[in-house]
Amino acid sequence: MKRVISGNKAVAYGVMLSRVQVISAYPITPQTTIVEELSRFCAEGKMEAKFIKVESEHSAMASIIASSVTGSRSFTATSSHGLAFMHEMLHWAAGARLPIVLVNVNRAMGPGWNIWTDQADSLSQRDTGWIQLYCEDNQEVLDTIIQAFRIAETVNLPVMVVLDAFFLSHTSEVVEIPHQEEVDGFLPRFEPQLRLNPDDPRAYYGMISPNYYMEFRYKMQRTMEETVEVARSVDEKFGHHFGRTHGLIEPYLCEDADVVMVTSGTVTSTSRVVIEQLREDGLKVGLLKMKMFRPFPMKEIKGVLKGVEKVGVIDRNISFGHGGIFAQEIRSTFCNEDQRPMVFGFVMGLGGRDVTPEAVEEAIRYTLDNPSPKEEVIWIDLKR
Amino acid sequence: MKKIHIPKEEYMVPGNLACAGCGSPIGLRFALKALGEKTVIVIPASCMSIIVGGFPYSAVGVPILHVAFATAACSASGIRASLDMQGDRETTVVAWAGDGGTFDIGIQALSGAAERNDDFIYICSDNEAYMNTGIQRSSATPYLAWTTTTPVGNPKERPKKDIMAIMADHGIPYAATACVAYPEDFIRKLKKAKGIKGTRFIHLLSPCPAGWRIASDEVIRVARLAVETKVFSLYEIQDGEAYTINYQPKGIPVEEYLNTQGRFRHLTGEEMAIIQENVDHQWSRLLKRCEG
Numbered sequence: 001m002k003r004v005i006s007g008n009k010a011v012a013y014g015v016m017l018s019r020v021q022v023i024s025a026y027p028i029t030p031q032t033t034i035v036e037e038l039s040r041f042c043a044e045g046k047m048e049a050k051f052i053k054v055e056s057e058h059s060a061m062a063s064i065i066a067s068s069v070t071g072s073r074s075f076t077a078t079s080s081h082g083l084a085f086m087h088e089m090l091h092w093a094a095g096a097r098l099p100i101v102l103v104n105v106n107r108a109m110g111p112g113w114n115i116w117t118d119q120a121d122s123l124s125q126r127d128t129g130w131i132q133l134y135c136e137d138n139q140e141v142l143d144t145i146i147q148a149f150r151i152a153e154t155v156n157l158p159v160m161v162v163l164d165a166f167f168l169s170h171t172s173e174v175v176e177i178p179h180q181e182e183v184d185g186f187l188p189r190f191e192p193q194l195r196l197n198p199d200d201p202r203a204y205y206g207m208i209s210p211n212y213y214m215e216f217r218y219k220m221q222r223t224m225e226e227t228v229e230v231a232r233s234v235d236e237k238f239g240h241h242f243g244r245t246h247g248l249i250e251p252y253l254c255e256d257a258d259v260v261m262v263t264s265g266t267v268t269s270t271s272r273v274v275i276e277q278l279r280e281d282g283l284k285v286g287l288l289k290m291k292m293f294r295p296f297p298m299k300e301i302k303g304v305l306k307g308v309e310k311v312g313v314i315d316r317n318i319s320f321g322h323g324g325i326f327a328q329e330i331r332s333t334f335c336n337e338d339q340r341p342m343v344f345g346f347v348m349g350l351g352g353r354d355v356t357p358e359a360v361e362e363a364i365r366y367t368l369d370n371p372s373p374k375e376e377v378i379w380i381d382l383k384r
Numbered sequence: 385m386k387k388i389h390i391p392k393e394e395y396m397v398p399g400n401l402a403c404a405g406c407g408s409p410i411g412l413r414f415a416l417k418a419l420g421e422k423t424v425i426v427i428p429a430s431c432m433s434i435i436v437g438g439f440p441y442s443a444v445g446v447p448i449l450h451v452a453f454a455t456a457a458c459s460a461s462g463i464r465a466s467l468d469m470q471g472d473r474e475t476t477v478v479a480w481a482g483d484g485g486t487f488d489i490g491i492q493a494l495s496g497a498a499e500r501n502d503d504f505i506y507i508c509s510d511n512e513a514y515m516n517t518g519i520q521r522s523s524a525t526p527y528l529a530w531t532t533t534t535p536v537g538n539p540k541e542r543p544k545k546d547i548m549a550i551m552a553d554h555g556i557p558y559a560a561t562a563c564v565a566y567p568e569d570f571i572r573k574l575k576k577a578k579g580i581k582g583t584r585f586i587h588l589l590s591p592c593p594a595g596w597r598i599a600s601d602e603v604i605r606v607a608r609l610a611v612e613t614k615v616f617s618l619y620e621i622q623d624g625e626a627y628t629i630n631y632q633p634k635g636i637p638v639e640e641y642l643n644t645q646g647r648f649r650h651l652t653g654e655e656m657a658i659i660q661e662n663v664d665h666q667w668s669r670l671l672k673r674c675e676g
Contacts, residue, residue: 052461205452
């Protein structure tokens with residue numbers, strides 16, 4: 001069934017179709033319409049789930065950690081300060097190896113208060129052990145929620161599905177909503193090997209000495225490494241069921257490109273249009289969309305960017321004192337390679353400032369025109 | 385106090401890691417006797433996180449979920465929701481937190497769960513300071529008690545937070561105090577709580593030999609003195625309104641309780657007189673609430 005829906009509605013449909021059993025959430029702009037929609041689905045009996053209306057995001061994540069370990073498919077959604085408030089519990093969910101799915105609507109961090117899109121919130125959670133998937137459009141949002149549960153339940157690590165504030169969360173697009181039976185055929189019931197159960201008494205997550213702790217972390221890293229292939233295969237299977245795939249990364253017009261721009265989120269759509277226009281003008285420019293940020297699909301990225309002379313990375317985020325985070329990750333991917341691209345790090349669109357086609361073109365032309373970046377961090381559309 | 389039958393089943397097995405004389409494992413042992421095997425326990429950061437044993441061992445015969453410090457209540461909410469979704473209405477969910485995890489860092493989650501009237505039993509095992517980290521004051525620490533962060537010369541000048549009044553004013557169906565020196569009373573209250581649906585709160589006084597500066601064989605005697613001097617009263621509250629005193633204390637002078645403990649050694653006669661006044665005032669307030 002095709003419907004015109006916002007990104008947040010696409011989230012809610014994805015959650016309903018995934019037959020989530022426990023939801024726990026706290027409202028925050030611009031995530032709010034997700035929890036409103038899910039409350040309505042529960043109230044109307046469209047979803048058979050318990051919805052815990054908690055008093056904070058910290059409790060939201062804590063309560064679904066508990067519901068997940070007790071054997072129910074569990075979900076929450078948040079944004080910005082809400083995600084930051086969950087930080088402790090994000091570490092806990094990953095360390096507990098629970099297949100939780102969280103939607104984060106990318107929003108800037110205060111102060112001052114800013115409700116618009118910016119990747120600082122989710123990228124600040126980079127090292128918590130969560131798989132992170134960034135979406136470009138509302139169809140991808142819905143499909144990624146369903147895929148996320150399958151990935152999470154295969155690898156026993158939580159998945160964060162990320163979408164841009166307003167550009168996706170509150171913008172309506174045509175979305176194909178799959179039938180429940182189709183989703184049931186793709187995503188089986190959640191059957192964990194272990195669950196908190198009085199008939200099988202075990203202690204979960206107790207004190208762990210230096211004798212054991214490191215091995216648990218080693219296993220998390222190994223699983224993260226394997227997750228690249230798991231996610232690829234889940235996407236492929238999704239394609240067999242639904243006729244659509246989204247890839248972990250998506251190269252576009254990269255084969256003969258002198259310059260490839262690396263993007264994530266909705267900036268990708270804008271960049272695609274700009275690159276198509278520049279191609280018409282004869283400029284050899286390509287695009288690499290990053291959907292998967294954790295695990296960072298280094299092999300796949302090398303496959304696309306090896307041999308490319310110059311790479312421009314558009315970051316809607318900044319790690320103060322270093323630079324854009326995607327740019328750092330791309331640089332580190334190539335640092336041990338003999339053949340490596342010159343990486344140009346562009347920071348733009350912070351706090352919801354529009355990333356216009358002109359801004360993207362400026363970044364592309366800068367990359368084309370300069371043999372190397374004149375600054376470590378190149379700020380675009382900045383009032384100095 | 386009426387004698388009741390104490391179940392013979394043991395769910396606390398030998399080998400727990402409590403300090404000698406600690407009141408907490410005594411409390412958990414009786415709680416599990418009262419609640420039986422269809423119980424799951426949530427333990428936030430507290431002495432109990434250590435007492436029940438580290439990976440890969442457990443000194444308890446029911447499932448335990450160790451959780452982050454501030455999350456005892458909301459974790460219990462999550463387990464309950466999940467068990468409900470699986471059709472398990474039989475299992476009792478218990479949160480077992482310390483005074484720090486209840487009066488301080490966990491009070492937001494506890495208040496949220498109590499307001500929603502989520503269905504679990506919350507037991508606050510109160511030893512009146514952060515004992516697991518080495519005796520730092522909490523908001524459950526009594527007026528003028530010594531701790532490492534309220535050393536003599538820089539005393540705690542505020543009274544212990546009235547957690548029972550706070551919980552009762554959420555209108556939860558059942559709240560009760562208990563003391564490790566009165567197991568029959570504690571077991572009766574747990575059995576009563578088990579039969580009620582909604583948030584049930586039990587405030588259990590549990591002396592800490594290391595933190596109270598008492599000998600490890602003095603715990604029960606000191607706990608009993610807390611009740612007999614009216615420093616800690618045994619009562620229950622139904623639906624946030626109906627108060628009942630469960631034990632009529634002898635009303636021994638509070639000095640006899642304070643003198644048993646090193647943490648009060650520095651008190652002057654004048655200060656002890658103030659504490660006596662406070663205790664008398666607290667008792668008369670409780671009596672008024674019982675009259676409704």
